[in-house]
Amino acid sequence: MWLTSTVRNGWRQLTSMRTALVLLFLLAVAAIPGSVLPQKRLSPEKVAEYAQNNPSSAPWLDRLQLFDVYSSVWFSAIYLLLFVSLVGCLVPRFRTHIVALIRVPPNAPKRLERLPEHADGLPHDGDLAATAERLRALMRKRRFRAVVREAGDGYTVSAEKGYLKETGNLLFHFSLLALLIGMALGGLYGWHGNRILVRGDELCNSLQQYDEFSPGSRVDKEDLPRFCMSLVDFKASYLDSGQPSAFRARMGYEVDGRSGERRVAVNNPLRLGPATAYLLASGYAPEVRYTDRTGKSQTITAPFLTIDDAMTSQGVLAFPDANIGVRDTTYGPTGKVQVAFDGTYLPTVPENVHVGKSAFPEERDPRLMLRVYMGDLGLDAGTPQSVYEINQAQIGNGLLRPVGDAIALRKGESATLPDGSRIEFLGTRPWIAVSVRHDPGEELVLVGAVLLVTGLLGSLAGRRRRIFFRVTPGGVEAGGLPRTDYAGFTAEFEAIVRDAREGAGPDGELVRPATGGHDSGVPGGDAVLRG
Incomplete structure (x- = not known):
């Protein structure tokens, strides 16, 4: 009897609306560490960097699963308790409401x-x-x-x-339940990946080809659907004020044995079977040819990231395979003569070039501004590095040094460096950032959100x-x-x-x-x- 009474009272407390509200608040609080701290499933390299910078606190945070919040035991427990509480609270109320509707x-x-x-x-x-x-x-x-x-x-x-008031109230809470189910499906079986595509690049749906990839808790790399896409061309239109008016990408695709091309815009994504590719951003990727002191030429195209609305872009052009076999301690104690260019690209040069910012986002009078560095780029150490900026630690340690003055190049122009090597600016290619997503619960979340607002209005009006x-x-x-x-x-x-x-x-x-x-x-x- 004592056990039965305890279980009954516990169930009554769990299925009360007050408990559901407390659990909903706890769920919101529990999600805060997932937004503040780096997460293993989203950015394992940032987790490793955090652990390196905080050797005393990181192990404790890892034991508490704060680097994997949304898959942790305590977050899942709060989520499941909230789900059970809502079901246990709403089912009796729904039954009572149906009886009230039928009864005179x-x-x-x-x-x-x-x-x-x-x-x-x-x-x-x-x-x-x-x-x-x-x-x-x-x-x-x-x-x-x-x-x-x-x-x-x-x-x-x-x-x-x-009766509309109670009907709206129940619809609101059942819609909230549908939202929880939809988000749970997305968290368990959904995935998304981001990738920058330069014109001519191809992306096939595999884990290794994404710049960033976040799988659901129950998603394995073998579960990813098979498809490929490529950027055929990209055009951007701007008003006279510099405000963008349209972004249009022409993309090739191959999925389910079908292939073709389709125009993709900001609000017109590319459907790839169960996944969807969204256009997020765009920019310019300078293409340069570097000829080192041994006469070997290399051509690379590197996306530069935009830093303002006028499409002023910054990035790095790195040549780790330059001057192979050459040893010169002028640029550092290791004797390596690797080369990198810290660059700024201006699609339209302003009247005062020293401003350092583009005057218009479209390429009207483009200029590539480069700062040359030679020495050891630090890529052989095995430590992850950003491809969009030079490793400042190498510069601080004297292993990588600036060489000569800054260089400004128009398309087709070249410059000779102090060591006799040459850099040539061949032109640019457009790039786009795409986000490929699969969320099996998105339709349920959409329906739940619409019904939630409808139920709220009914609850307030009745x-x-x-x-x-x-x-x-x-x-x-x-x-x-x-x-x-x-x-x-x-x-x-x-x-x-x-x-x-x-x-x-x-x-x-x-x-x-x-x-x-x-x-x-x-x-x-x-x-x-x-x-």
Whole structure:
């Protein structure tokens, strides 16, 4: 008995709405570390960097699973408890609401004068049954569910309205439940990856080809669907003010044995079977040819990241295989003569070139500004490095050194470096950033979000109230009871009483009692309930 009572009380507490709200708050709080701390599934290299910079706290944070929040035991426990709490809370309320919708309004209380709103002295038509039927028709005209009952020496009329409030409330919470299910499906079986594609590049759906990849908890690399896509061309249009007006990419694809090309825009993604590729950003990728002191030439195309709305771009052009076999300690103690260029690309050079920012995002008068570094790039150490900036640690340690003055090149121009090597600016290619996503719960989340707003509006707009009439030989008495806070209930009750006194409906049309069989507002019911 003790165990049964404890389990029953625990279940009652878990399935209360107060507990559900507390768990929802805890879920929001528990998600904060996932936004503040780097996560293993999103960026393992940042987790390693954090552990290197914080050797004392990182092991404890790792034991608490704070680097893998959304797959942790404690986050999953809160999520599941919230799910169970909502189900246990909503199912009984749903059952009760269905019963309330089917059941006829309750009988009028004996003492109507005790209700918040009361009126008496209303006339009747001489025929008590006809008067009761007229009042029922009046309430039905106002969209109340109404029923007439025989009571002692007269009749009672019970009318009720405002079920939309509870319906909206339940719809809101069931939609919240659908959102939780949809997000759980996305977290377990969804995945997304990001990649920068330069014109001519191809991306096939494998883990190694993404710049960033985030799989769901139940997703394995073998589960990824097979498809490929490539950037054929990209065009951007700008207004005279420099504001972008359109971005259009022409992309080739191969999926499910089909291949072709399609135009992709910001709000027009590319469908690839169960996945979708979205266009996120764009920019310029300078193409340069470097000829080292041994006469070996290398050509690379490197995407530069934009830093302002005028498409001023910055990046690095690295040549780790330059000057192989050459040893020169002028640029560092290791004797390596690797070469890198720290570059800034201006699609349109301003009148004052020293400003260092483009005057317009379109290529009208492009210029590539380069700063030369030679020495050891540090790529052989095995430590991950950014491909968009030079390793400042190598410069600080004296292993990589700046050489000569800055260089400014137009398309087709070249420059000779102090060691006799040459750099040539061949032109640019456009690049785009694409995000490839698969979320099996996105449709459920969308439907849940729409229904959630609909339910919220219904819950706020609905106001449940009851109106009662008692028809006796001495006259007609009315009473009103609001079931929820409703500031306009008094005015509505007075309008109903006025219409009942005048014998007219809300539209001014005379309401006359029906003859023969009557509808009580309940399927299969009679206008008069006896006994």
